[in-house]
Amino acid sequence: MVHERDLPSLTIPSFPPSDAGKKKKSEILYGIEKAVGRGVYFMSNVKETMDICFDHNAPSIVVKIREYRDGYNDIRIRGGKIRAFTEITKDNVAYCKELMKIVDELRHLDGVKGGIAVSETEYMATTILEEAKPLTQVIYSNVREVVEQGQYIFDTLWNMAIPAERKIREIEEGITHYESKVLENPDEIFKQIIHLGETSNELSIVSSFGGMQLIYNNFFDLYKKILDKYRRGEGRGIKWICSINEESIDLTKIFVNLGMKIRHVKSLTPMNFAVGDKELNATVESMEGGKMVRSLLTSNEPIYVKHFSSIFEELWNNGIDADDRIRDIEEGIDPAEIEIIRNPREGIKRAWSMTKIAKEEVMIMFSTLNVLRRQIQMGGLQLLKEVSEKYGVRVRLLIPTDEHITSITKELKSTSPQIDIRSIEKSLQIRITIVLVDKKECIIIESKDDTKDISYSAAGLATYSNSKSIVSSYLSIFESFWNQTELYEQLEESNKRLELVNQQLKVHDKMQKEFINIAAHELRTPIQPILGLSEVLALKTGNIEQYNELIDAIIRNAKRLQQLTEDILDVTRIESQQSLIIKKERFNLNDLIMNAINDIVIKKEIKNKNIKLLYKPNKGDNIFLNGDIQRLSQVIFNLISNAINFTSHGTILVETNKENDDDADRGAGRIIVSVKDTGSGIDSEILPRLFSKFATKSYKGTGLGLFISKSIIEAHGGKIWAENNSDGKGATFSFTLPNN
Numbered sequence: 001m002v003h004e005r006d007l008p009s010l011t012i013p014s015f016p017p018s019d020a021g022k023k024k025k026s027e028i029l030y031g032i033e034k035a036v037g038r039g040v041y042f043m044s045n046v047k048e049t050m051d052i053c054f055d056h057n058a059p060s061i062v063v064k065i066r067e068y069r070d071g072y073n074d075i076r077i078r079g080g081k082i083r084a085f086t087e088i089t090k091d092n093v094a095y096c097k098e099l100m101k102i103v104d105e106l107r108h109l110d111g112v113k114g115g116i117a118v119s120e121t122e123y124m125a126t127t128i129l130e131e132a133k134p135l136t137q138v139i140y141s142n143v144r145e146v147v148e149q150g151q152y153i154f155d156t157l158w159n160m161a162i163p164a165e166r167k168i169r170e171i172e173e174g175i176t177h178y179e180s181k182v183l184e185n186p187d188e189i190f191k192q193i194i195h196l197g198e199t200s201n202e203l204s205i206v207s208s209f210g211g212m213q214l215i216y217n218n219f220f221d222l223y224k225k226i227l228d229k230y231r232r233g234e235g236r237g238i239k240w241i242c243s244i245n246e247e248s249i250d251l252t253k254i255f256v257n258l259g260m261k262i263r264h265v266k267s268l269t270p271m272n273f274a275v276g277d278k279e280l281n282a283t284v285e286s287m288e289g290g291k292m293v294r295s296l297l298t299s300n301e302p303i304y305v306k307h308f309s310s311i312f313e314e315l316w317n318n319g320i321d322a323d324d325r326i327r328d329i330e331e332g333i334d335p336a337e338i339e340i341i342r343n344p345r346e347g348i349k350r351a352w353s354m355t356k357i358a359k360e361e362v363m364i365m366f367s368t369l370n371v372l373r374r375q376i377q378m379g380g381l382q383l384l385k386e387v388s389e390k391y392g393v394r395v396r397l398l399i400p401t402d403e404h405i406t407s408i409t410k411e412l413k414s415t416s417p418q419i420d421i422r423s424i425e426k427s428l429q430i431r432i433t434i435v436l437v438d439k440k441e442c443i444i445i446e447s448k449d450d451t452k453d454i455s456y457s458a459a460g461l462a463t464y465s466n467s468k469s470i471v472s473s474y475l476s477i478f479e480s481f482w483n484q485t486e487l488y489e490q491l492e493e494s495n496k497r498l499e500l501v502n503q504q505l506k507v508h509d510k511m512q513k514e515f516i517n518i519a520a521h522e523l524r525t526p527i528q529p530i531l532g533l534s535e536v537l538a539l540k541t542g543n544i545e546q547y548n549e550l551i552d553a554i555i556r557n558a559k560r561l562q563q564l565t566e567d568i569l570d571v572t573r574i575e576s577q578q579s580l581i582i583k584k585e586r587f588n589l590n591d592l593i594m595n596a597i598n599d600i601v602i603k604k605e606i607k608n609k610n611i612k613l614l615y616k617p618n619k620g621d622n623i624f625l626n627g628d629i630q631r632l633s634q635v636i637f638n639l640i641s642n643a644i645n646f647t648s649h650g651t652i653l654v655e656t657n658k659e660n661d662d663d664a665d666r667g668a669g670r671i672i673v674s675v676k677d678t679g680s681g682i683d684s685e686i687l688p689r690l691f692s693k694f695a696t697k698s699y700k701g702t703g704l705g706l707f708i709s710k711s712i713i714e715a716h717g718g719k720i721w722a723e724n725n726s727d728g729k730g731a732t733f734s735f736t737l738p739n740n
Contacts, residue, residue, distance in 0.1 A: 026141035043071035054115030056087040059095035107161035123150040180299035200276030202236035207272040209248040213290025263319030347462025363436040365398040589623040610649035643677035650678030674734040
């Protein structure tokens, strides 16, 4: 315990009144006397408010050093108000309780470093503080722009902080505060990764090779300590699931030699994650080259920890031990692969690629007449003819019976004798097309909608495999159809096996869709009570008004979490080839835009008084369109919000125009909506991929908004684009909608 008599005696230098009022300057002061003196003089200039934040060591300084304590008391005696936040820990709880007696309001925020203080006219900052010791250096400024910036930083952090009473109660009663949050600050991400490793008895990790490189480059010593503890019988060590190949084999060996348990799984989850005893970290980034992640989801909520743990256990039980996988790679054994291809375009492309590199034989059984017709239109039979003639590859085709098709195949037989074609009865047709190459590889393509004219629209799920047993099974099916008159019984058994395969594929697809729905539902579950209770509290009057700022922060952050949830769900629908749900109705475009602008004003999205938001509607009558009002409002709200985020002063102009008939490149008879700002413009690095996922350099947002907006506009039959303004000031985002 440090007592006042143990503290150094201070000689406080005097500062002329002109420092605060007339001469505008910024400076750094060194030495205890100058630093403390400037702090005392700073407090003496406070008229109405002093906002201050400091790290966990500072409460003892304020409480124990008389100059600071007296300065705080003098401010409050003069009628001034003091707001403060710090990191409250079990070691400084007593000091924080004393500090609460000399400030108007105290809050807690994790990880506060150094300190800043802001008054109406002055700004001060310092680096990391030492417990019960006065300042040794400070940064001081009374320049208006610096003071305003300091106030903005304080207010931003203040809104993130929680009441001191709540944090103190959690510490004293041992209450765990459950939360899920997304970290985007590199220092916070680095700290959270270390925290998970240091506080967990066991780590369960699923990641790409980039994740292993990230740990090796930045956290190798930490993970080595965890494994050392495991060898001493402390904790349960580290289990890791990854895809082991020639690229990752050396690093995998290093981790295995340290004592890490590793298993190989070919198809990993889209999300990389690490689960500890009570927390999890997760990211969707690939972390190529071991680069640090830019966005990290972290949660200590038991339901999420349990959910990701169950995913890990399922993958772990189906994985291959690292030693076995490494041995296969080093001995040149090519293990069998099974790959589910959900993109029809990629499935058809894979089938053509296999055919082009065939060396001995290609066997194809078309599921329906329409499948064959579509392949003829795409040039599939011509490809088979070229492979047969140039490389001497034998080609065997099973096709459905049809007079028109038969005439085509007769001509093909006469010109390419190496292509052998047989017809099967319609009653024997199945719903899949089988492609076998050299009796070593196969690809099975499901027919999703046989009425379509284009193969990419008609095809569904595709499954590729080079497994000997699977290839042999489908080879047997092909031969059964080839010799259908002799092997009819075997054909029936093969159909049963095919049905079982289809059922397994559908069950797998259903499980993935259920996982998506459950994940979205579980994210929504905590949001609704937060919004409901917070909005009820916001409507109450009386003594609840002292909590209005807290309530506003709860509502704002809950809605932000809600929007993030909806964005992730929309992106999931888009990427899984599910179209966004569009509910069209007749509406007035001018009303829709005005409502979006009013919503932005009501929600106080524009905090900068130097920005003007204007709307210039099309000349003439109102514009009536058919579309999804909610989705299109989402696009307009997103474009205006983006403009606000990147504009510090000037004008944001929303315009609507009817497109000229000679505007053929984007389609005549359409409506153009544009949002033009005078902000910083679009970064040249971002511009080429502006409407793709996570394309952002902003400290706000996930980079999903423009990606979703593009999908919404295209679902309405429109187009969206962006460009920097020709005068070099700001950018313009525009989209078209059909004028119907």
